[in-house]
Amino acid sequence: MDTLVVDHLDRSGVSGKHPAGPLFEEAFRTLRAxxxxxxxxxxxxxxxxxxxxxxxxxxxANLAWSLAFSGQVALVDADFRRPCQHELFRLPNELxxxxxxxxxxxxxxxxxxxxxxxxxxTGGSKPRDLIELLDRARFDAALDALxxxxxxxxxxxxxxxxxxxxxxxxxxxxxxRLVLKWGEVTESEALLxxxxxxSSGSTLIGCVVNQFPGTDxxxxxxxxxxxxxxSVHGQPGAVRPDTELGPLLKASC
Ligand SMILES: Nc1ncnc2c1ncn2[C@@H]1O[C@H](COP(=O)(O)OP(=O)(O)OP(=O)(O)O)[C@@H](O)[C@H]1O
Ligand SMILES: [Mg+2]
Numbered sequence: 001m002d003t004l005v006v007d008h009l010d011r012s013g014v015s016g017k018h019p020a021g022p023l024f025e026e027a028f029r030t031l032r033a034x035x036x037x038x039x040x041x042x043x044x045x046x047x048x049x050x051x052x053x054x055x056x057x058x059x060x061a062n063l064a065w066s067l068a069f070s071g072q073v074a075l076v077d078a079d080f081r082r083p084c085q086h087e088l089f090r091l092p093n094e095l096x097x098x099x100x101x102x103x104x105x106x107x108x109x110x111x112x113x114x115x116x117x118x119x120x121x122t123g124g125s126k127p128r129d130l131i132e133l134l135d136r137a138r139f140d141a142a143l144d145a146l147x148x149x150x151x152x153x154x155x156x157x158x159x160x161x162x163x164x165x166x167x168x169x170x171x172x173x174x175x176x177r178l179v180l181k182w183g184e185v186t187e188s189e190a191l192l193x194x195x196x197x198x199s200s201g202s203t204l205i206g207c208v209v210n211q212f213p214g215t216d217x218x219x220x221x222x223x224x225x226x227x228x229x230x231s232v233h234g235q236p237g238a239v240r241p242d243t244e245l246g247p248l249l250k251a252s253c
């Protein structure tokens with residue numbers, strides 16, 4: 001399982017320019033490499049987190065934007081409770097993924113091309129019956145169709161510990177990436193999220209340590225890696241974010 005590190009990004013970057021951030025390019029290269037090595041066929045990756053607000057949608061949008069430099073990418077907003085990809089990319093949201101799953105719209109009618117290689121499927125209308133919508137067979141069918149048309153499929157989702165949606169979606173994609181907000185998510189929350197995902201059939205392929213306070217000190221990477229490993233694996237005696245890493249964690253989060 002690999003660890004990506006993302007510092008503070010300019011959120012407006014996704015709609016106009018290539019996102020900035022000194023750690024972002026490295027994160028993207030690692031993601032692409034891990035997708036190609038680990039996943040057979042077209043990779044479909046769900047971005048999720050333990051808690052709300054850890055940066056799932058921001059990471060998904062920026063990764064999709066960057067991956068689109070290497071192939072045809074579909075970014076799907078499957079957070080029907082708090083959809084926001086339409087806001088990030090400033091797109092209409094009358095029809096979207098919820099409408100596809102509910103049988104109200106054809107998938108290709110919901111494709112919104114942001115660039116020649118990036119297509120966004122926004123969340124769509126607020127679902128009347130979320131339980132019905134979160135049906136494994138419907139997700140599988142929609143994802144199969146996306147995999148046939150694109151080189152990468154990225155799926156934005158709700159947080160694992162708040163609702164069960166991500167566990168259903170995670171079981172349909174080829175891999176899951178867990179966003180850990182630097183200095184905020186606790187080890188027990190990250191571990192619980194991992195356990196819930198794996199017990200429902202998801203394959204965790206890596207973490208993204210998000211909003212890491214950027215620094216020119218080349219020594220920080222081992223600490224960040226340790227933070228992610230500790231949080232997700234819960235190794236006994238490993239570094240805890242509230243002790244050894246205290247000063248770094250509190251720097252600008
Ligand atoms: N790397 C980053 N740099 C700067 N701001 C960030 C970064 N990641 C996330 N944010 C900001 O944090 C806030 C939450 O991000 P975002 O909406 O992506 O989280 P989320 O996990 O999708 O939330 P939700 O659980 O509500 O769907 C937003 O204001 C976003 O702009
Ligand atoms: Mg979100």
